[in-house]
Amino acid sequence: MTHSPTPSDSPRYTPDEMIADDIEGYLAQHQDKTLLRFITCGSVDDGKSTLIGRLLYDSKMVFEDQLAALEADSRRVGTQGQELDFALLVDGLSAEREQGITIDVAYRFFATQRRKFIVADTPGHEQYTRNMVTGASTADCAVILIDARKGVLKQTRRHSYLVHLLGIRNIVLAVNKMDLVDYTEDRFDEIVADYGKFAADIGIADFTAIPISGFRGDNITAAPSDNTPWYRGASLIEHLEEVQVSAAEAAERPFRMPMQWVNRPNLDFRGFSGLIASGSIAPGDTVRIVPSGKTSTVKSIATFDGDLDSAQAGQSVTLVLDDEVDCSRGDVIAAADDPPESSDQFEATIVWMGEEALKPGRGYWLKIGTQTVTASVQEPKYEIDVNTLDHLAAKTLQLNAIGVAELRTEQPITFEAYEDSKALGGFILIDKVTNATVGAGMLHFSLRRAQNVHWQPTTITREEHAGMKNQQPRVLWFTGLSGSGKSTIANAVEQRLNLMNRHTFLLDGDNVRHGLNRDLGFTEADRIENIRRVGEVAKLMTDAGLIVLTAFISPFRAERRMVREMIADAEFIEIFVDTPLEVAEQRDVKGLYRKAREGNLKNFTGIDSPYEPPEEPEIRVNTVEMSVEEAADAIIAAILPLK
Amino acid sequence: MLYPLRIRLAERLRYCAPPPQVNTGFRVPGYSVLNPFLFARAAVVASCTANMTRPLTHLQRLEAESIHILREVAATAHKPVMLYSVGKDSAVMLHLARKAFHPSPPPFPLLHVDTTWKFKAMYELRDKMARESGMELLVWRNEEAEERGINPFDHGALHTDMWKTQGLKQALDHYGFDAAFGGARRDEEKSRAKERVISIRTASHGWNPKAQRPELWNVYNTRLSGSESMRVFPLSNWTELDIWQYIMAEDIEIVPLYFAAPRPTFVHGGQLLMADDLDRLERVLGKRPETETRSIRFRTLGCFPLTGAVESEAATLAEVVQEMLLTTTSERQGRVIDQDEGGAGMEKKKQEGYF
Numbered sequence: 001m002t003h004s005p006t007p008s009d010s011p012r013y014t015p016d017e018m019i020a021d022d023i024e025g026y027l028a029q030h031q032d033k034t035l036l037r038f039i040t041c042g043s044v045d046d047g048k049s050t051l052i053g054r055l056l057y058d059s060k061m062v063f064e065d066q067l068a069a070l071e072a073d074s075r076r077v078g079t080q081g082q083e084l085d086f087a088l089l090v091d092g093l094s095a096e097r098e099q100g101i102t103i104d105v106a107y108r109f110f111a112t113q114r115r116k117f118i119v120a121d122t123p124g125h126e127q128y129t130r131n132m133v134t135g136a137s138t139a140d141c142a143v144i145l146i147d148a149r150k151g152v153l154k155q156t157r158r159h160s161y162l163v164h165l166l167g168i169r170n171i172v173l174a175v176n177k178m179d180l181v182d183y184t185e186d187r188f189d190e191i192v193a194d195y196g197k198f199a200a201d202i203g204i205a206d207f208t209a210i211p212i213s214g215f216r217g218d219n220i221t222a223a224p225s226d227n228t229p230w231y232r233g234a235s236l237i238e239h240l241e242e243v244q245v246s247a248a249e250a251a252e253r254p255f256r257m258p259m260q261w262v263n264r265p266n267l268d269f270r271g272f273s274g275l276i277a278s279g280s281i282a283p284g285d286t287v288r289i290v291p292s293g294k295t296s297t298v299k300s301i302a303t304f305d306g307d308l309d310s311a312q313a314g315q316s317v318t319l320v321l322d323d324e325v326d327c328s329r330g331d332v333i334a335a336a337d338d339p340p341e342s343s344d345q346f347e348a349t350i351v352w353m354g355e356e357a358l359k360p361g362r363g364y365w366l367k368i369g370t371q372t373v374t375a376s377v378q379e380p381k382y383e384i385d386v387n388t389l390d391h392l393a394a395k396t397l398q399l400n401a402i403g404v405a406e407l408r409t410e411q412p413i414t415f416e417a418y419e420d421s422k423a424l425g426g427f428i429l430i431d432k433v434t435n436a437t438v439g440a441g442m443l444h445f446s447l448r449r450a451q452n453v454h455w456q457p458t459t460i461t462r463e464e465h466a467g468m469k470n471q472q473p474r475v476l477w478f479t480g481l482s483g484s485g486k487s488t489i490a491n492a493v494e495q496r497l498n499l500m501n502r503h504t505f506l507l508d509g510d511n512v513r514h515g516l517n518r519d520l521g522f523t524e525a526d527r528i529e530n531i532r533r534v535g536e537v538a539k540l541m542t543d544a545g546l547i548v549l550t551a552f553i554s555p556f557r558a559e560r561r562m563v564r565e566m567i568a569d570a571e572f573i574e575i576f577v578d579t580p581l582e583v584a585e586q587r588d589v590k591g592l593y594r595k596a597r598e599g600n601l602k603n604f605t606g607i608d609s610p611y612e613p614p615e616e617p618e619i620r621v622n623t624v625e626m627s628v629e630e631a632a633d634a635i636i637a638a639i640l641p642l643k
Numbered sequence: 644m645l646y647p648l649r650i651r652l653a654e655r656l657r658y659c660a661p662p663p664q665v666n667t668g669f670r671v672p673g674y675s676v677l678n679p680f681l682f683a684r685a686a687v688v689a690s691c692t693a694n695m696t697r698p699l700t701h702l703q704r705l706e707a708e709s710i711h712i713l714r715e716v717a718a719t720a721h722k723p724v725m726l727y728s729v730g731k732d733s734a735v736m737l738h739l740a741r742k743a744f745h746p747s748p749p750p751f752p753l754l755h756v757d758t759t760w761k762f763k764a765m766y767e768l769r770d771k772m773a774r775e776s777g778m779e780l781l782v783w784r785n786e787e788a789e790e791r792g793i794n795p796f797d798h799g800a801l802h803t804d805m806w807k808t809q810g811l812k813q814a815l816d817h818y819g820f821d822a823a824f825g826g827a828r829r830d831e832e833k834s835r836a837k838e839r840v841i842s843i844r845t846a847s848h849g850w851n852p853k854a855q856r857p858e859l860w861n862v863y864n865t866r867l868s869g870s871e872s873m874r875v876f877p878l879s880n881w882t883e884l885d886i887w888q889y890i891m892a893e894d895i896e897i898v899p900l901y902f903a904a905p906r907p908t909f910v911h912g913g914q915l916l917m918a919d920d921l922d923r924l925e926r927v928l929g930k931r932p933e934t935e936t937r938s939i940r941f942r943t944l945g946c947f948p949l950t951g952a953v954e955s956e957a958a959t960l961a962e963v964v965q966e967m968l969l970t971t972t973s974e975r976q977g978r979v980i981d982q983d984e985g986g987a988g989m990e991k992k993k994q995e996g997y998f
Contacts, residue, residue: 023965031888035701105857106836107829109882116701118880121836130857137859248698260711261718265747273743275711275861304745314699316710316743329718353857367862370715426860435866437856 029113036245039120039135039168041159042145047176050085051145051214052121055237056110058221105135114241128155129162129386129400130353133440136166137426140246143172143236148181148211152194157202158386160195164204165349165402165442167422170243171199171207174236179213183227202389210236250313254338255279255287256416256424258369259331263302263318271302271318272327274370277423279335280312281319286336289327290414295336296321330371332414332424340424342412343446349384349404349418350377352397354431354438360396364438366409368427373409375429377439379558380405382523391523393556393609397439406447418442465545469503472642473542475567476549476635479560479614480577481606482592483584485623485631486551489577492632494549502547502642507534509552522603528559535563542571547642555611575635576617581606583624702889709736709877710743711861712840713824716875717743717750719865720822723875724781726811727753727772729765730944732826734772734897735886736878740824741776748777754823755782756814758806760795760946762919768898783814795948796911796927802946812848821867824875830882840879846870887964900941901963903955907934914951915939924948942967 018026042048074085108119120135122128136142142163146156163171173195181187192209199207211228212218218225223235234242256277263271281287285298299320301308311317319333327333334340352358358377366375380403383394397403418425429439466473476493478486487508497504509530513520517533520526531554538548554560564572584606585593596604603609614620619638621631699707716723725740727733740749753773773780785793788805795802815823829836839855841863856864867873878886890897900917907918909932918924918934925931939952940963957966 019965019968023961026968027888027891027961027964030884031700031702031892033701034698035704104837104855107880108836109830109880111882111884116882116885134857134859138861245698247704260714261744263744263747269746271746273714275707302746304742312699314704314707316707316714318745365866367864369862370718422860426862428859428862428864430864430866433868435864435868435871436854437858437864440857440859 030111033111033114033116034245035116035118036141036240036243037118037120037139038141038143038170038240038243039122039132039139039163040143040145041122041132041163042176043155046145046147047214048121048145051143051174051176051212051220052108052119053085054214054217054220055117055119056108058217058237105131112237112241117240128158129351129402132159132162133166133351133353136163136168137422137440139163139166139168141170141172141240141243142168143174143240145174145176146191146195148175148177148187148191151191152198154387156195157198157389160199160204161202161386161389164202167419167442169206169246171204172236172239173207173209175209175211176214178211178218178228179216183211183218185228185230188231208233208239210234210239212236247314250278250421250423251280253278253313253421255281255285255333255335256340256421257281257317257319257333258371258423259327259329259333260370261329262327269302269320270324271320272333273316273318274333275316275423276311276313277369278313278421280310281317282310283307287319287321287333288336288339289325290332290334290339291342291412292326292331293339294325296323296325298322330369332369340414340416340421341446342414343448344409344412345447346407346409346415347381347404347444347447348407348427348441349402349444350380350397350407350429350439350441352399352401352403352439354436355399356431356438357399358397358439360405363410363432365430365432366407366413366427367430368413368415368443369424371413373411373413374432375407375409377429378406378408381528391526393523393528404444407441415443415446417445462543462545465543467545469545471502471545471547473545473568473571474547474639474642475538475542475563475572476547476575476639477538477554477560477563477572478549478551478575478577479554479617480579481581481584481611482553482604483587483589484577484579485628486553486577488628489621489623489631489635490549490551492628493635496632496636497547503545504547504549505541506549506551507538508550512537527553527603528556531556531559531563535559535566538563539566542567553605553611555605555609557612557614560614573619573639574614574617575619575621576614577623577631578613578620579623702885702892705881705885706739706742706889708861708880709739712863712875712877713740713743713749715863716822716824716841716865716873720873722818722820723751723822723824724754724815724818724820725749725751725778725824726826727755727769727780728826728944729755729761729769729772729898730826731886731890731897731901732828732878734895735881735889736824736826737772737776738893738895739877751824752779752781754814754818754820755780756807756810757782757784758802758810758946759784759789760802760806760948762898762900762917762944762947762950764898764900765944768896772896781814781818783810783817785810785813794927795946803949806946815848815872820872822865822873822875824877826878827876828878828881828883828886829876838876838879840876841865842874842876843867844872844874848872883967884964887960887967891960891964898944900944902959903938903940903957903962905936906939906952908937908939908952909934911948915954916950917941917947917952919947 040048040052106121108121110117120139122131122135144156144159146152173192175188175191188211210219210233211231212220218227219231219235221235221237223233223238224231256279257274258277259272259274261273263273281298281301283298283300286295287298288295299322301311302318302320332340360379361376363374363376366373380394380397382391383397383401383403385392386402394403414424416424425443427441427443428437429441431438478490480486490506494504494506512534517530520530531552534550534552538550541548560574588594592601592604595601596607605611619635621634623631626634725736727737744750755769785806788810793802793805827835827838829838839858841858842850843854843856844850865873908915909918917939918932921931937954938956940955940957941950941952944950955966957963
């Protein structure tokens, strides 16, 4: 070998001595290895391919002919001068080899004495969301790479968020390229402290940080390397050998097996085949078929190798039941005393993977476990900016966007929350025309919890409440830009109504945010929730017989429509305080426009967030032509007689 | 320094009672009280031990995954077929199919795309396995290649193209199969590392890397549009060593040519070949090759004039695995087919519809 990566060690394929001396013993030892799937996250520059190449190389998964090719390639297109470029071992398609980037999820394999590993190698640049989510979906562990020179970057946050979203609980922070920061402990500590702060913010409670150099081989197979005597933890490989595999957790949950295929070779045998998603099962156990709810008892677990005494999560089996119960593909066979729920309305996080954006309301095939049904996704509640984790208002989801939305299925599906069960909580969405997989999602909960909450009838009706006040309840909904004069005019209207002995209440935007809505910010999603709550409160007040005045920017038509639909017919009166942006900005009573223009106030209506004027408001007042008094009088005139 | 981060977290959390200490034999990776999930995990580990649930081995997990894939496709495809090349990977795939559907026979036929140039021992095992599994065996030979006498000596790459690539397409079209199981593995070759378990092919059986679907969890999208078809690779996540270990553990019958024995050999085009059919070789080569008996075996099996033998004394499975682990040459080197067109050979063939 002329190009050894470090002068000090000259890695060659040196097989385990046991292979030559005692092959039977060696094979017996390797028979009972466990399997760990992990994902590596990092960008082109973090040295990810180099690290994976290094893992393959150090675990002796590189054969001599590949090594020869690697040497030749390193010289020809390598980026490491005369040294071996490990990245060339793993960069697959010729196009990406030329560009020096990886463009898809690639799976690599290596093994140590104790474990077999499957590595999902995903790129850190464009298409990252789709690819990383795909790779993370099957991983038990994530290795997040950081370039020690650069520290925690935006993309580190993005990668961490995505692996956390997909439910990976074992996170390794591999601080790479330690050779380029002189292996200094201080730099390592600084990065770890930085990352710890951010990780706690997104709910990652625990991670393991390891200082490495993929290129030089430090702390990859053994630790500490001579260059990091200060490091007291395990090497990357040692750590990966110890990480707990999530299948072990699934085994302890209640039994669930999505039914794949009815096995019926003849009239004497009828078995139900599937992969056990969680729990364990033995002959004699009582099971429930969901959704039908029928129960039966397991007679036997039939396999090619004879009947089993028991089977557990992760095994593919065929169950024979005692009775002739109906069970077909898509049903879930579950523990009788603890079956999963069925529902047809959910909230879910959705990752969009199609070139064509999500069409809210359109029917897609939804596949979850072995169930395939038609489903439609509502307009997202919000989109998540994967770089800042801000919630943004969204009407759709574009390729690689992640959002939270409600979805409805045409038939009920059997499910569990994704955080409890990936097998019954993770789904894909399929375009009905192209049949491409266009989205993936994680179910949070069913929206039909309301099924169990009933209306309690009250004796005093809303009509009686209103009658005692001798008035017709109303909601006077003032909408308009900040500084348009909503609060001022609403206040003047309320004064006039009081003089007329009307029972009123003014809900003001700023005031509500001091109490009821103080948990909400100003992202579009939060603003929508702000309006929804105000709508509900206004509705309760009309039930109490009040005339409610509300002064909220309420910039979106959809939310104003939502409130209109909540309130009884003819009681909702939309009042458009029509003030042009220039005028409102000139007034700038609270100095907010100036802040927004200076970039110190995000999502400010009219500046970087849209205002959708009402198309057909019941009342329009023009504050350029009218004074506050004139506007208030005009409104009173329009709403009388109020009886 | 970070293992130490856990200690720091622990310091911050001293108000909370520590989780119960259970000696599980497992190392519980640093729980912290911040995360309720981690409490749950500690409890899981504890009850795990109580029930004596053993973690599945890597072979058990691979087997379960492959069976899941076979069943998903069989349950949803209109007309699936299993491509059977009689090699060791095919042997494992067939074995898994028998396990997946037991006691039924696998609900699809076996398809052998024959080039007429396979080893005799392969034809024998093929017929035997079809009988044993109770599956229908379909054999397809490209008539045009047969008529034009296409052979591996005179026609080189054209032989592979016509008999295998074109032959496979013809067979799939002829029978109208919409799903074909194949024994390819991701560890075989760099461009295979990105192949999906379910690989969508166009009407002309082409593979467009950009049109492949993301595959999440174990939820496979088996829906096809119009004239698309799918190639399905249940062994995607197996390595060569896994295959051998499984053959050993499950006692799967494979072609005897994988084991060393004295066999008639000759050298042609720099490769050590086996003289499997001397009369035929004489007809094609114009002269009877001079053979020498050597102890040889094969690491992969294909057409006998295209498959290089290695000199070996490994006569048992354990010895074969031992030799594989001690030699340092990757598996496909014995196959002339991958050496065409530099490193991108397989990727290019796949785009043209080769398996």
